[in-house]
Amino acid sequence: xxxxxxxxxxxxxxxxxxxxxxxxxxxxxxxxxxxxxxxxxxxxxxxxxxxxxxxxxxxxxxxxxxxxxxxxxxxxxxxxxxxxxxxxxxxxxxxxxxxxxxxxxx
Numbered sequence: 432x433x434x435x436x437x438x439x440x441x442x443x444x445x446x447x448x449x450x451x452x453x454x455x456x457x458x459x460x461x462x463x464x465x466x467x468x469x470x471x472x473x474x475x476x477x478x479x480x481x482x483x484x485x486x487x488x489x490x491x492x493x494x495x496x497x498x499x500x501x502x503x504x505x506x507x508x509x510x511x512x513x514x515x516x517x518x519x520x521x522x523x524x525x526x527x528x529x530x531x532x533x534x535x536x537x
Contacts (some may be wrong), residue, residue: 433530439529442505442536450482450524451513452490459487462515465494467528471509482512504533 434453440446448465452458463482468475478500482492494512510528514521 434524436524437527437529438510439531440501441496441531441533443502443533446496448494456490457488457494458484458490460519461499463492464513464515465510467475467510469508472523477503489496502536503530505530
């Protein structure tokens with residue numbers, strides 16, 4: 432069962448979003464994909480990136496976003512995180528992805 436959690440950031444930020452498997456699981460060698468879209472089951476993705484495993488044995492990984500990726504119209508989107516391995520694809524997390532307005536971008 433995936434973890435459902437809201438991610439909220441400001442438009443144009445370049446944050447690192449840290450994840451930990453719960454319960455802890457060794458993820459050494461995994462490929463983990465992070466995807467943001469306007470809605471669930473939408474074939475058009477705003478962006479999709481591969482996570483960086485920071486501690487395989489402890490089940491920790493980071494998703495590093497760039498200001499270019501997050502420079503989108505403020506609003507609520509959706510994200511999901513998947514383990515990507517043929518025959519073992521599995522959703523790890525999902526939820527709302529909020530882009531909040533700021534003064535820097537129009």
